[in-house]
Ligand SMILES: *[C@@H]1O[C@H](CO)[C@@H](O)[C@H](O)[C@H]1NC(C)=O
Ligand SMILES: *[C@@H]1O[C@H](CO)[C@@H](O)[C@H](O)[C@H]1NC(C)=O
Ligand SMILES: *[C@@H]1O[C@H](CO)[C@@H](O)[C@H](O)[C@H]1NC(C)=O
């Protein structure tokens with residue numbers, strides 16, 4: 494009963510503050526596929542690890558995150574063959590409250606040093622019935638990424654995850670909007686269970702979207718409570734003081750995760766951090782630079798035009814990324830796929846980043862299928878279909894991008910393009 498009342502209250506608040514949490518609906522979306530909700534299996538004990546996911550920490554460590562209903566040891570045991578745990582590491586656990594909801598224990602254990610490109614078997618909280626395994630990313634190119642945003646938890650999401658599961662990728666990059674919990678905290682738990690089969694096997698590196706904010710004026714003033722507790726990323730390692738923006742190296746790629754829903758003014762911590770981070774990049778070690786944001790800086794869909802997270806952030810930060818010769822900027826937010834040419838300040842520019850919107854993971858809000866007409870020449874490919882993309886960085890000069898539409902067989906790529914790195918283009922030397 495208390496739970497029911499709580500949900501009614503939360504729902505009323507959600508409606509009242511829908512504008513504030515960023516659900517700007519200014520176009521007709523086609524019907525979405527049905528929502529799915531993954532409950533805790535009946536045979537789970539209160540100390541069974543669930544919602545396991547992993548993320549890289551520095552060049553040779555991995556963070557293991559999981560949740561139990563009641564307290565269990567914050568320990569991960571691991572080794573390179575099944576059931577033979579030659580190493581173990583201990584970490585910490587925490588929980589959070591959100592209105593009437595209290596989370597389970599959320600664990601955070603960093604393991605390593607680990608060998609590169611190696612399969613490890615592991616178990617959490619010494620639970621013998623649930624063994625997991627993951628593969629560490631390679632130390633050198635090639636490396637294969639999956640990029641997908643705005644996942645949510647619908648039948649479309651399931652279809653996207655099935656396709657991702659069939660690709661042999663090393664690391665997943667997610668430009669924001671994960672669970673679409675929108676204040677209903679049990680949906681974060683459902684999302685954790687939905688993605689566990691994939692997110693426990695490969696590092697999932699994420700940044701936040703508007704659906705992660707979950708701030709309610711006067712009632713829950715702290716933003717990102719669930720996101721920060723459940724999806725902790727390696728920010729300290731890159732000199733950031735916020736889980737909302739950070740960077741890391743993966744093989745020959747420097748990946749920058751920006752925060753669209755935190756301060757990005759020229760005197761903000763994020764701006765100064767970005768400046769410093771770009772200044773430290775060694776193009777000999779990481780010939781490629783990718784950046785991820787949630788709200789797209791270039792977008793010809795009618796959805797999400799004119800938002801300050803897109804326009805002001807672009808105004809403040811575009812020059813920094815351009816001058817650093819960032820190769821590709823990925824965004825989500827718009828529930829469709831769009832690929833631009835290299836563009837700076839609105840104009841095609843051979844030394845500027847390629848901009849790609851990949852907010853088509855499959856969430857319950859449906860597709861954004863109206864576009865501005867006529868299509869500007871800088872927009873090369875645009876389509877409102879759910880899907881995901883694979884990006885294989887082959888060597889220091891070449892990478893191949895393949896967008897997969899869910900409706901197609903996974904072997905079919907609907908938009909394939911080769912990119913060459915800006916660091917290898919003599920005309921783009923600074
Ligand atoms: C467990 O792994 C270690 C180190 O790889 C190896 O020496 C040992 O033989 C293994 N034990 C079993 C029972 O497989
Ligand atoms: C996801 O799709 C697969 C394959 O179609 C199906 O077996 C599975 O039951 C689906 N999962 C959910 C949660 O709907
Ligand atoms: C990089 O990969 C591309 C595409 O496979 C290939 O054509 C090129 O020769 C490679 N460059 C080097 C230096 O191996």
Ligand SMILES: [Fe+2]
Nearest residue numbers: 670702703826
């Ligand atoms: Fe969004």
